[in-house]
Amino acid sequence: MSIALHTRMSIRLGSLLDFAQARYVIHLSDGKRLVLFRLPSIEPSSTSVPRTNETQDGWSYYAMEAECPHAGGPMEESHVDIEDSAYVVSCPWHAYDFNVETGESSVGIKTCTFPIDIKDQVVYLQYNVKDGGVGDVVLSKVEPVSEKVMLKNREKRVKRKKKQPASPVSTSTNDVISHTTSEDMEEEEGEGEGLDAYSIPRYLDEHATFCDWAVHILNTANPEHKIELTTHFFSLFAQKETSPTSMALGRGTVTPPDQPPRPESLSEVNPWEAPKPGRGGNLKSRITMLHALANIELWAIDLAIDICVRFSTFRTNTESKRELPRTFFHDFLKVAADEAKHFSLLRTRLEQLGSRFGALPVHHGLWLSATETAHDIRARISIIALVHEARGLDVNPMTIQKFRNAGDMESVATLEIIHNDEITHVTTGHRWLTWICEQEGADAVQVFRENVKKHFKGALKGPFNEEDRAKAGMDRRWYGERDNSGSPTVAVMAS
Known part of the structure; x- marks a missing residue:
């Protein structure tokens, strides 16, 4: 038996x-x-000398393989917990x-992690290479994982009342977004509501519950x-989840609107x-596509927030009557932040192409499904996440190809970001419908199929993106029509 020998080498990643x-x-x-993670140190070193992966100002760095060892999922899009x-x-x-340090998992599998050293304001990766390998391993490139929301330039819409800089609000996963409360600002003369990008949103105070925030954003x-309030809300909730004073949920204390309002100018x-x-062969066609997608994403924000507040008092149909755990609210709020x-x-x-949101008519067809499923969380997840969002996985690659054929690579980059996120949104729906059904002793696939027949008009028609649906947990049992043997064939038909 031969044993592979390894040599550890130090790879310079760059300046801190x-x-x-x-x-x-x-x-x-x-x-x-x-994936290189930069995270606040949980227990900063009590000595004057920080740990090797820790900075003087309280940040710790960790590295692990970018692909999940289970099915190759993108760990750069992972959710962080303590x-x-x-x-x-x-x-x-x-x-x-x-675990970002050990690579160990609660399900028994393990991923590779790599020590990070910080020396003289330089970041180094400790990496094992097999003895006898060809040459040294070196850094090829570093790509920041950015989810920064493209907020409008506040300099155009506010005058500072105070001279101190705005406080940075960091999202739980990525870029810092400058935020200043309404007390620190005043509106420019002549600014109002509607589609005005430069007026100031109203932030709730520190006593607001999760459901208070949810209804405020829906209204x-x-x-x-x-989008600004949603981004802030997710950041605030995620930060409080890792602190001794988590945000109160406020289950059942407020009522969501039957339908979120839209500006009268739309x-x-x-x-x-x-x-x-x-x-997509000409500019007008591509603008129409992007405008339609923007309208869908705007409704998707409301859908992800609405499910949290509308079903906040839900309890499983079991003797224990379990309520939805806090992770449910976090997961769907993360979906809302992605949609923002x-x-x-x-x-x-759209603006880069010479247009704007609101230049074309919009519709609220997606919200009709929310109204249809407002009575049952199982139906809501089935239709919104596992029908509509899953259908997006099918059609997105074809849409992206149209933009690629037109040479519009900037739009391609945007649509690819959206598509990759949508896989995780279908995963979220699959995870929570499965959780509810497991608590209630029900077959999640059967519950899904029954809700499609009751609440979705028409058929779930292909072609299906089987690869990305499978990544999200939806194999052919979910959307294939069954033959006499019970095996899936083509498509689920709605009554």
């Missing part, structure tokens, strides 16, 4: 000043991809969790206010009257 974001993808010359005074990251596809008509039409996008990011990216791209 170059690693100020929450995550980076590290590409090495041997083809390996790693368990037993250690950071744990969860794969966005199937929620497999891994916010201005799209720019909605032209609303019936879904069948919306502009036809065409094939998506809207901001699409709105920015």
Whole structure:
């Protein structure tokens, strides 16, 4: 039996000043991809000398393989938690969790982690290479993982009342977003509501509950206010989850609107009257596509927030009558924050192409499904996450190809970000419908199929993106039609 021998080498990643974001993808010359995490030190060193991976100002750096060992999920998109005074990251596809220091998981599998050393303001990766390998492994490139929401420039919409800088609000995963409360600002003369990008959203005070925030955002008509408040809300809730004073949920204390309002300046039409996008061969067609997608993302923000507050008092149909755990609220609020990011990216791209959101008519067809499923969380998850969002996984690659064929690579980059996030959103729906059904002793696939027949008009038609659906947990049992043997064949038909 031969034993592979390894030599540890130190790879210079760059200056500490170059690693100020929450995550980076590290590409090495041997083809390996790693994720570098920058996280607040949980228990900063009590001595004057920080740990080797810790900075003087209280940040710790960790590295692990970029692909989940279970099914290859992108760990750069993972969710960060603290368990037993250690950071744990969860794969966005199937929620497999891994300790960022040891690589160990609660489900028995393990991923590779790599020590990080900080010396003289330089970040080094400790990396094992097999003895006898060809040459040294070196750094190929570093890619920051950015989820920064493209908020409108506040300099155009506010005058500082105070001279001190705005406080940075860091999202739980990525870029710092400048935020200043309304007390620190005053509006420019002549600014109002509607689609005005430069008016100031109203922030709730420190006593506001989760459901207070949710209803406030649902009742916010201005799209720019909605995405800013959603981003702040997710950041605030995620930060408080790791502190001794978590945010009160306020279950059942407030009522969500039957339908979130939209600015009066938006032209609303019936879904069948919306502009036809065409094939993307010209600028007008591509703008129409992007505008339609932006409208969908705006409603998707409301859908992800609405499910939290509308079903906040839900209890399982069991003797124990379990309520939804706090992780449910975090997961769907993360979806809402992603949708806010998506809207901001699409709105920015529309403006780069010489248009704007609101230049074309919009419809509220997606909210009709929310109204149809307002009585049952199982139906809501089935139709919104596992029908509508899953259908997005099917059509997104074809849409992206249209933009690629037109040479619009900037839009391609935006749409690819959105598509990758949408896989995790379907995963979230799959995870929580499965959880509810497991508590109630029900078959999640059967519950899904029954809700499709009751609440979705038409058929779940292909072609299906089987690869990405499988990543999200939806194999053919969920959407394939069954033959006499019970095996899936083509599609689920709604009654």
